[in-house]
Amino acid sequence: MDPRVREHADVLVEHCCDVTADDNVLIHAPPAAEDLVVALYERLGERGARPALHWSSGRAGRAYARAMDPDEYRTADHTLAEMEETDVVFMIGGSQNTAETSDVAPEMSAARGRAHEPIFKERLAKQWVITQHPTAGNAQKAEMSTEAYNEFVYRAVNKDWDAQREHQAQMVEILDPASEVRIVSGETTDISMSIDGMDAANDDGEMNMPGGEVFTVPVPESVAGEVRFDKPLLRSGREIEDAFLRFEDGEVVEHSAEKNEDLLTSILDTDEGARRLGELGIGMNRDIDRFTYNMLFDEKMGDTVHMAVGDAIDECVPDDAEKNESAQHVDMIVDTSEDSRIEIDGEVIQRNGTFRFEDGFDA
Numbered sequence: 001m002d003p004r005v006r007e008h009a010d011v012l013v014e015h016c017c018d019v020t021a022d023d024n025v026l027i028h029a030p031p032a033a034e035d036l037v038v039a040l041y042e043r044l045g046e047r048g049a050r051p052a053l054h055w056s057s058g059r060a061g062r063a064y065a066r067a068m069d070p071d072e073y074r075t076a077d078h079t080l081a082e083m084e085e086t087d088v089v090f091m092i093g094g095s096q097n098t099a100e101t102s103d104v105a106p107e108m109s110a111a112r113g114r115a116h117e118p119i120f121k122e123r124l125a126k127q128w129v130i131t132q133h134p135t136a137g138n139a140q141k142a143e144m145s146t147e148a149y150n151e152f153v154y155r156a157v158n159k160d161w162d163a164q165r166e167h168q169a170q171m172v173e174i175l176d177p178a179s180e181v182r183i184v185s186g187e188t189t190d191i192s193m194s195i196d197g198m199d200a201a202n203d204d205g206e207m208n209m210p211g212g213e214v215f216t217v218p219v220p221e222s223v224a225g226e227v228r229f230d231k232p233l234l235r236s237g238r239e240i241e242d243a244f245l246r247f248e249d250g251e252v253v254e255h256s257a258e259k260n261e262d263l264l265t266s267i268l269d270t271d272e273g274a275r276r277l278g279e280l281g282i283g284m285n286r287d288i289d290r291f292t293y294n295m296l297f298d299e300k301m302g303d304t305v306h307m308a309v310g311d312a313i314d315e316c317v318p319d320d321a322e323k324n325e326s327a328q329h330v331d332m333i334v335d336t337s338e339d340s341r342i343e344i345d346g347e348v349i350q351r352n353g354t355f356r357f358e359d360g361f362d363a
Helices: 003-016 031-047 058-067 077-084 106-124 136-141 146-157 161-175 261-268
Strands: 024-029 050-055 088-093 127-132 180-185 189-194 201-203 213-216 224-229 233-235 238-240 243-248 251-256 277-283 304-310 329-335 340-344 347-351
Touching: 003 031, 003 127, 003 146, 024 031, 031 050, 031 088, 058 106, 077 106, 106 261, 127 146, 136 146, 161 201, 161 213, 180 329, 224 329, 233 329, 238 261, 251 261, 261 304, 277 329
Parallel strands: 024 050, 024 088, 088 127
Antiparallel strands: 180 189, 180 340, 189 224, 201 213, 213 277, 224 243, 233 238, 243 251, 277 304, 304 329, 340 347
């Protein structure tokens, strides 16, 4: 076994989740990630935890979705019960075919999101982490050789997370006490929002591995302006390209996409909360230096900002603040490497991808 796989498992068990002998552990993984599952089982056995394994299958999921009536999609009570008895969840990605579900109707994806919401909410109350095992399918989608993609994944995952946390803490110090954020990029994005009273969080890889972002939550009714997401979004095996959203009073009032606009529409039509923003994130992991059609990595990429329509992140919303709720949480990316700036309370804190606390910043 590649020693980097065991190092990845160490990061998951020691850095991401504090697994003990009393924990019921649930692992979701595709067969292509068997090496990482084996390494995880070794680490869980050393700690005396009790693991359960669910192999995932894109082909099976596609077959079910194409056969199922969306109006009959219901929450799987036995899956919810299992999640209620679970203490730690590891969700491992890795595709043989990233387009496996591309011919599933958008309304089925929306119906699944609504039905899965109680399970999703229950999982958020646990220790959990999402990660990626490098596979040939993901390498192909990223237009990389298998070897180069392996290097890319492990460079982003197996790193000094204490140093990454300290680097990102500089952005948290700016964002946490702030009231207003404005993002301008080219002639197609000029969007502002209030984050007054919301908390900023430092993602150093505890729930997403790799980590590498600082994020917060907008006040739901405050978002105004237009944003064009110039990086594609891979959703349900289909690419949404050049997505455009226009906000008034916090709600999407106009949208379009150059490719698969119907899929974007289905996301926004899932429920009322899907037309509002639930996250503003700033990518800060410089070891993620290219776009790979994998949001787990792409949203952390340096010189990017991402916004998610749908459910707001609980840890950023104080108990006395309004929280946007939705069955969706869909991230989309703006490239801020050129002709772009981020303003916090009227002050430019990033220009063309360089933060004010980094060398080369041009105020």
